Amino acid sequence: MRITTIQRNRLQNFGRFVMNIPLMLVILVPLLYTVSISVMPADEIYSNHIFPTSVNFVNYIQAFVNPYYNFLRMILNSFIVSTVVMLGQMVTCSLAAFAFSFLEFRGKKLLFISVLATMMVPGEVTIIANYLTMAQWGWLDSYRALIFPYLTSAMGIFLLRQYYLTFAKELYEAAKLDGCSNLRFLLSIVLPLSRPALGALGAYVFLNTWNQYMWPLLVTNSSSYRTVQIGISMLYDVDAQSLGLMMAGVVIVIVPSLSIFVFMNKQLINGLMAGAVKG
CATH class of the missing domain: 1.20.5 (Single alpha-helices involved in coiled-coils or other helix-helix interfaces)
Structure with missing residues (x-):
């Protein structure tokens, strides 16, 4: 047959x-x-x-009402920090990627290589220097210390730059002939056409920031600014025998990560693969 x-x-x-x-x-x-x-x-x-x-479901109830910590506040802190970092990187990386894609200036290739070189530097190498800088500025135990060092990234610049390179140069030249400024061209044409790449970058940055543990633990001292990953370890410290309480916290914490993966899976793949065949 x-x-x-x-x-x-x-x-x-x-x-x-x-x-x-x-x-x-x-x-x-x-x-x-x-x-x-x-x-x-x-x-x-x-x-x-x-x-x-x-x-x-008593473990889930105890995770929110336990008097030794404010787990709900830590979840809110993680949402605030992750959202601001995500929006910040989308802005700064878009501007830098636009410059590297459409503008011509002296030292452009060397500067771009220098930006890419920072991707090979482990975060552990710079964490002490960043901590000393935050301490010198008096920003410890605040949202500024959690947000400011992560408002841009070489990976985000590279991702958006590769996507912008798929646009025809004639589109930019025609816009300039019509008197369109660089900022207007970026806001009116480039960004609306770059929603897949921006969505992928936003989801990636949000998840990375949401899952941070070492940096928030280092720069925060009070539950008013500590994030949810620290809260999970505090759940176990309250009662070393209460493994169920800690697992309830883990389930609560992974809900945003799973939601982003489930609902933005296609957009993540399309955004990360966009521009992969053009240098």
């Missing part, structure tokens, strides 16, 4: 699905087990139970 093209495509899709099942299990099983522990009664956590005999 001859197999049609449609049947062949269906078989190939089914084969890919079957091959992805082991990978899906590797990713989902730890997540499901974390959720299981978070709703499991305390006496069952250390009794080798995989699934709870009864569902108990």
